[in-house]
Amino acid sequence: MVVQLGGEPIMPIRVGFVGVGGIARRHQRYISAMEDVEIAAHCDLIPDRVDAAVFEFGGEGYLDFDEMLSKEKLDALYICVPPYAHGEVEIKAARAGIHMFIEKPVALSLEVAERIAEEIERSGVICSVGYQLRYHKLIPRIQSELSSGPILLFCGRYYCPFPPGGKPWWHRKSMSGGQTVEQTTHIIDLARYLVGEITEVYAYAAMRYYKPTPMNDVEDVTASIFKFENGAYGTLTSTTVMSSGWHIEVDIIVPHRRIELIGDTLRIRDGSIEEVKVEEDWQGEVDRAFIEAVRTGDASLIRSSYRDAMKTLAVTLAINESAEKGEVVKVKL
Structure with a gap:
């Protein structure tokens, strides 16, 4: 008590x-x-x-x-x-x-x-x-920088090693949804939070390095482009072929300015470079x-309410569907 x-x-x-x-x-x-x-x-x-x-x-x-x-x-x-x-x-x-x-x-x-x-x-x-990522200490500063708008381009990257064998469910797309649904979803959610709703996507995904087996059918590289409701465009790439470390990076372009978030470092480039770093642990926020x-x-x-998170899920499922069908897919939610 x-x-x-x-x-x-x-x-x-x-x-x-x-x-x-x-x-x-x-x-x-x-x-x-x-x-x-x-x-x-x-x-x-x-x-x-x-x-x-x-x-x-x-x-x-x-x-x-x-x-x-x-x-x-x-x-x-x-x-x-x-x-x-x-x-x-x-x-x-x-x-x-x-x-x-x-x-x-x-x-x-x-x-x-x-x-x-x-x-x-x-x-x-x-x-x-x-x-x-919505609770990242640098998000308020990024939102302030974006307020001058218009937002033109969002570029996200999620590069990491292949998850260890201790997670056998991860390697089965029917159980994990694959990297886009299970991991890269963080970048997609941040794109929605900072830029706006995503309306359509086109994607490629394949096993380019690892070989498919009965116990592993998750693509190891994915590349997608998408369109936001406000007219901005986005790109997203992800892979599981890194030897170590998680590389989660975001670039956002507004007129005459590039806003770059890499881990706990923010760089604002507008002819000069301003760098802001977060030292304290924010992930418990x-x-x-x-x-x-x-x-x-x-x-x-x-x-991030449940209904809002469903919108992120809808985008990740659309990316998977586009990669499978080879066509532009409208986000269904």
């Missing part, structure tokens, strides 16, 4: 986790440092993961979500499951009146996502989706915003 300075006790926000792999552990480390939060329960299909999470953060461990839901009184639930597993967990949590933080992508189809969205809206619970929204009931603190 946490006690306020005025002497009035407040109960901590009780948080559960479904899926306690790598991304969940990062969220757990951030929220475990918050005074008014208790990590009460962990659920995963892999017992060793559950045991490790309980050992590090306390709380109860479960291998069955329904059992956790019936035994634990939770205020909030982090849903950190693979893309193919979204659906019933969210629906059951919404019906139980539990606020949710859902890791991206929110689903592998708009049909599943729509079912979830309807339950969230029916229940009135707060829901945040894990597009943490998405967690702080969610917990504060749950604590206060103020959903306006959330920068």
